[in-house]
Amino acid sequence: MTRYAWWEDLVTDHRDLRAALAAASRRTRDVDEDVGELPPLSVPRSAVDGGPLVETAAMGVLVGGPYLRSHSRGWEIAPGKTLDMRAFLGRQHELTDIIAETMPGADRLMVHVVGPWTFGASVEYKGHPLCFDRPAFRDVALALGEGIREFCDAVGASVVHVHERRLPEITTRLEGATEFETMSVDREIAVNVERRFIGQVCEGPDREAVLDAGAVWPELTLTGATSLVVDELTDDVARVIDGGASVAWRVHGGSSDEVARRVIRTWRQWTFDAATPEPQIDLVAVGDGVLTPGAAAELARTVRGAAELLHRN
Incomplete structure (x- = not known):
């Protein structure tokens, strides 16, 4: 399955395209977390x-x-x-x-x-x-x-x-x-x-x-x-994963620990036909409406941190 670890699905209120691209790059690439994959830059x-x-x-x-x-x-x-x-x-x-x-x-x-x-x-x-x-x-x-x-x-x-x-x-x-x-x-x-x-x-x-x-x-x-x-980690999602598909969960907020725990807890509740060593779920930072640069950075930090916790555990 193709893995992306995490990526952004949000809009910021930058008026300058160059500044918007630079900010997206900082949120996605210029960070210390090890998420196991190179995330896509939106x-x-x-x-x-x-x-x-x-x-x-x-x-x-x-x-x-x-x-x-x-x-x-x-x-x-x-x-x-x-x-x-x-x-x-x-x-x-x-x-x-x-x-x-x-x-x-x-x-x-x-x-x-x-x-x-x-x-x-x-x-x-x-x-x-x-x-x-x-x-x-x-x-x-x-x-x-x-x-x-x-x-x-x-x-x-x-x-x-x-x-x-x-x-x-x-x-x-x-x-x-x-x-x-x-x-x-x-x-x-x-x-x-x-x-x-x-x-x-x-x-x-x-x-x-x-x-x-x-x-x-x-x-x-x-x-x-x-x-x-x-949108949600339901039993239908488990069946899709069991069929060999890769999935990504839309994350709107919360803390990194809460998001990572939710994924791990749900994964352990599912029973798969094939052995899977770790939660095979990517994360998507979903912004509600148009975000300020600060709000976008905070949401990205949350989802990026959750992806790091999933990779380590």
């Missing part, structure tokens, strides 16, 4: 509303993908170039240049993107969620996959964190413009689309994807993701 994310969503769209624009514009309900597909996308394209180009200048060849650089189903459920097309129009959704999903791959090639990213938190909603009941307009996608179809997307993004042997789907289904192990992000 590329800074925008604090603008819908940040990861429009950043993902900006990557898609690189290959002629969708332009977005904001409206009262959120974001919609635009017929051509927009000021919103110009701003985010400029940010992406600046970020690419800074990474090339300050950390060429960085190991395990992580890019955070929105998955195709969450993108399709969150962006409107002709007044309805994009995924309600199957041909348009397919074209946009393919463009996003190619654009993300090109961006990851440009910055040298080796890990992609796919945020797909609306997948459970897609496979049960997604509401459209009104409560009477709904859709539901079969799990097998949803997983197949996800597998195609991850295959595009991770084309080649040197890039991996972690999937945060907001659910723990056995079928998700077939998407090609090297690790599944989970």
Whole structure:
């Protein structure tokens, strides 16, 4: 199983990209703790509303993908170039240049993107969620996959964190413009689309994807993701681990000791068919909203310390 030890899933209120990248590097790399692995360094994310969503769209624009514009309900597909996308394209180009200048060849650089189903459920097309129009959704999903791959090639990213938190909603009941307009996608179809997307993004042997789907289904192990992000350490998670999958637990706070004890205590309660010498669970520092640099550093210290305790024990 691929191990990452821990990584960040948070947004800070830095106004300067260079300062944001330097702070992320200090939180992740310039530390004394031995966590057993080289943790991924997360590329800074925008604090603008819908940040990861429009950043993902900006990557898609690189290959002629969708332009977005904001409206009262959120974001919609635009017929051509927009000021919103110009701003985010400029940010992406600046970020690419800074990474090339300050950390060429960085190991395990992580890019955070929105998955195709969450993108399709969150962006409107002709007044309805994009995924309600199957041909348009397919074209946009393919463009996003190619654009993300090109961006990851440009910055040298080796890990992609796919945020797909609306997948459970897609496979049960997604509401459209009104409560009477709904859709539901079969799990097998949803997983197949996800597998195609991850295959595009991770084309080649040197890039991996972690999937945060907001659910723990056995079928998700077939998407090609090297690790599944989970909200709680439940028996469903144990079954996924027993099937050979790697998982990472979302940690919102607490102390390092509390987090490490929770993992070890839960691990000992589970019974596996195969012998596993130590808790095979990574940790994800999840920030609630936009964090100040101090709050981000404190959360990173907590999760980093818990990963060190797990590695030592």
